Amino acid sequence: MATNISKITLLFFLLSLALYACVKVEPWDYDPATIPADFVPLKKPDPGTGYNLHVPAFPIPANFEREWFMRVPIGNTEEIYMSGYEVKQREGSHHVIAYQYKDEKKVGLPKIGEMRDQNQADGRINTFSNMENMNLLAEAASPYQRVEFPEGFAVPIAANSTLDLNSHYFNKSNQTIFGEVSMNIYTKPKSAVKYFLKQQSADNIDVLVLPAKKTTTIEYTDVFPEKRKLKVLFSHMHKRGKKFEVYYVGGPKDGQLMYTNDNWHDPKFVYLPDFIDIDKGNGVRTAITYENDTNREIRFGVTSEDEMGIFFYFYL
Numbered sequence: 001m002a003t004n005i006s007k008i009t010l011l012f013f014l015l016s017l018a019l020y021a022c023v024k025v026e027p028w029d030y031d032p033a034t035i036p037a038d039f040v041p042l043k044k045p046d047p048g049t050g051y052n053l054h055v056p057a058f059p060i061p062a063n064f065e066r067e068w069f070m071r072v073p074i075g076n077t078e079e080i081y082m083s084g085y086e087v088k089q090r091e092g093s094h095h096v097i098a099y100q101y102k103d104e105k106k107v108g109l110p111k112i113g114e115m116r117d118q119n120q121a122d123g124r125i126n127t128f129s130n131m132e133n134m135n136l137l138a139e140a141a142s143p144y145q146r147v148e149f150p151e152g153f154a155v156p157i158a159a160n161s162t163l164d165l166n167s168h169y170f171n172k173s174n175q176t177i178f179g180e181v182s183m184n185i186y187t188k189p190k191s192a193v194k195y196f197l198k199q200q201s202a203d204n205i206d207v208l209v210l211p212a213k214k215t216t217t218i219e220y221t222d223v224f225p226e227k228r229k230l231k232v233l234f235s236h237m238h239k240r241g242k243k244f245e246v247y248y249v250g251g252p253k254d255g256q257l258m259y260t261n262d263n264w265h266d267p268k269f270v271y272l273p274d275f276i277d278i279d280k281g282n283g284v285r286t287a288i289t290y291e292n293d294t295n296r297e298i299r300f301g302v303t304s305e306d307e308m309g310i311f312f313y314f315y316l
Contacts, residue, residue: 201312
């Protein structure tokens with residue numbers, strides 16, 4: 001009997017060690033002295049012209065993808081009007097996105113300043129999500145990006161707002177690299193704003209299935225529940241996305257091409273000279289061509305080895 005107990009004890013001890021190795025040991029512990037000193041954050045906007053958000057350097061372990069969310073305060077004590085933004089980040093980024101909360105008073109919002117890793121230490125995905133309460137406010141995939149809305153246009157941001165920053169880095173090397181994000185939000189006084197923009201998106205999460213070793217075009221139609229006047233258009237896909245097209249659905253321009261982009265890493269922002277009016281009951285159709293060069297089926301997902309197809313637009 002004693003022998004059996006000893007074997008069981010040993011088994012549990014070994015199992016505990018294995019679980020500790022897989023889950024408890026965080027691979028992103030690091031020596032601050034190893035951070036390269038080659039990154040210069042953006043200059044902060046002058047008072048009254050904007051706000052700066054800076055995420056200090058963080059490690060991405062060798063052969064690892066790190067994606068995290070962090071809720072941060074903007075620092076605005078009154079309503080502001082975002083007329084553009086600027087992003088600078090270290091090399092290796094897949095994207096950085098700033099999400100605006102639809103309801104800042106909703107119960108269960110993340111703690112401010114807490115880095116919520118989407119990937120556990122062993123690569124598994126954490127299950128937290130607040131996406132249904134978020135709207136995209138700013139996005140960049142390249143190391144540097146500047147976006148300015150047309151004159152007279154801005155996105156209102158309520159007083160004392162926070163943003164949820166989402167940074168995604170992938171490291172294909174055999175050594176630790178570091179990510180870092182510097183973001184400026186530029187503002188204008190309300191008197192200089194004629195049109196107050198809102199943001200919305202359409203994604204193909206429910207229909208995106210890419211067979212192995214095939215080129216596939218995935219189509220998705222989004223019908224608007226009310227009339228919308230589109231002004232700024234852009235897209236998001238991953239590295240196997242070759243062409244992103246958006247077409248009118250319904251109305252006199254039914255079937256006509258509205259937007260196209262063929263660069264997944266540096267998507268085209270289109271600032272329309274005039275509004276695109278889409279009546280209630282009409283909408284948009286995305287047609288995205290992917291080239292799956294792997295031996296496996298690929299679906300919608302968060303890693304760089306998954307795919308996405310999201311059409312973003314700012315509208316009235």
